[in-house]
Amino acid sequence: MKAPVSYSLIELVRYFLRLGTLGFGGPPALVSAMHRDLVVERGWITEADYREGMALAQLAPGPLAAQLAIYLGYVHYGIWGATLTGVAFVLPSFVIVLALSWLYVRFEGLPGLQASFYGIGAAVIGIIAIGTYRLTIKTVGNDRLGWTLFCLSALATAIAESELLWLVLLSGGIYWFVKAPPAFIRPGVGGSLAPFLTQVLALPPDSVLWKLAVFFTKAGAFVFGSGLAIVPFLYGGVVKENGWLTEQQFLDAVAVAMITPGPVVITVAFIGYLVAGLPGACVAALATFLPCYVLTILPAPYFKRWGKHPGIKAFVDGVTVAAVGAIAGAVFVLGRRQLVDVPAMLIAIGTVGVLYRFKKIPEIGLIGAAAAIGLLLRSLP
Template structure:
């Protein structure tokens, strides 16, 4: 394959993503930060430029950000096989975990202990993603006034509206492209995402609403739509899922849905894996498999199909400027997401204290492993809840 000169083998990359999928807590923001720290800074398997291209593509395409970034990193040196194996290695550990938790949830009817654990873990996660966002910001934004402006605008937008906008990412990329490398004789006619949305969206939506209620086919269509049309980080899918799973189809009640989100937060890997838990509650093991496959397959296609063009033309000054603009907006959105999530997870002095201790531990004790922090926070959550009750 001519890859003998690479600093790592495909097996090593797959093992890395298996470990990240097993121990990578904190949602998309933290996972993107871990990949940068481990693969760009420490091991130097992936160049800064390749990482940025992957982050920009993951932000522009719909679906879960961390999974797409992992798939793109797999593609960088090992093409489609690498992308496929990296994606599977990243998603499968947390999928098996939510299956086990789903079985326990159904058997024991509810999960108060899980919410107690999340009380501590959620606070520690805020600390972890705060440090990730801080490092990404310091490394990627620098002192460029345009990038700082884009970063701040994106952060404020994310905090204000509690969501991310693909139009903001596109606008940021286009603005910085026009500033840094104004085009000559280049015209972009017809937005692909606009065509996709206008043609595919009504068709898939109509098929999902007309399929037999509670059937695997209805579930497949609904979760395909969720994977193909929700932009932003994995957390962006939560309000979308609530609208369909609770409000429209009535598959779960409010408490079951909130428990599903808690499961996503206390399990490692991509937050979107909550779809496996939801699928299990509705239609058992087949439901879990269908929901997870339908959600992740579109994001796999949206990463692998454009990847060769992204890599081929990514060095073009105009495209590089576009990617830099999108990256600045993406990191702004990540920083804004820290505040949005912090408001939900840091509900009292105890949780604020756990988050602060986590930040200090990560900044002062450079070798402190995240799984240990998560474990300590989980025990703290259980003890605090028992003490408060």
């Protein structure tokens, strides 16, 4: 018999609407916030369900945080829950990015925004770091094997500057064979990512919207890892291959994604807007997020059905450890690029200290303070 659900679908949708509106820091901060809020504090989601969601989000292509939100909505409320939580999580940041896109085009750039991003970016690194620390302690605990796999994944991500899917899978396999040795070896379970986007064939070559749809569908369907992993893919297609944006415009697009709440991948809406206005933004966002939605809800029932098997549970635990390690490595990569001088480092360290000391402090307040400091520092001669 299933345990009674302690929350309503409306409450869950309201939570993800709030997280999508106020959740800064990209994938590391967002997935750790979901764990803190839904698993630890509210008890709506079990630790096992959260780990299954993390593993599925890591194994399937698309943005990590959005996929985890979709899966957590599916846990107790099925496809309706997955759909509504996914929309609630993505919609606020989409609207905010649309507004910033309009301002960017209207005023030919956002110099004030770029100045504030100096402080915000540093604070975001602090938010990501403390969120990753808490998620790591909770996930890995005192497990020596877990710490070994975590460190390998973090180091590999920091060196390669991208998440390595083969290492994540290998971590799951090692954890499985050590923690729950199988009585016999058989082909792995599930994980089919059968292509379903056959409409990419025979598309009108002269339609910008169709070109956007094809490109961003590939980005959503075939790029693995967190939302940060999609940035190199976008750069190659948007700047180098198609020439839709200049180098500076692309950097501005990434900056806008980092200073807005919700998933980092929402930068695709900014890019789409610059290329083809409001229709371009809508096409880019839909084409990116629809594959990750489909590739989350299709295997979800099998994860729920077989996730309690000792071998699969061990594999999921290993994948989760490697996923958290990859997040930690991404923090290092982002920090190296963002913390370019002493004031930025001090802002990041101060953010970590405040969040470590005062766990209930609203992150939006720290973001606002950091923006003000950035503007002040940039205005000084």
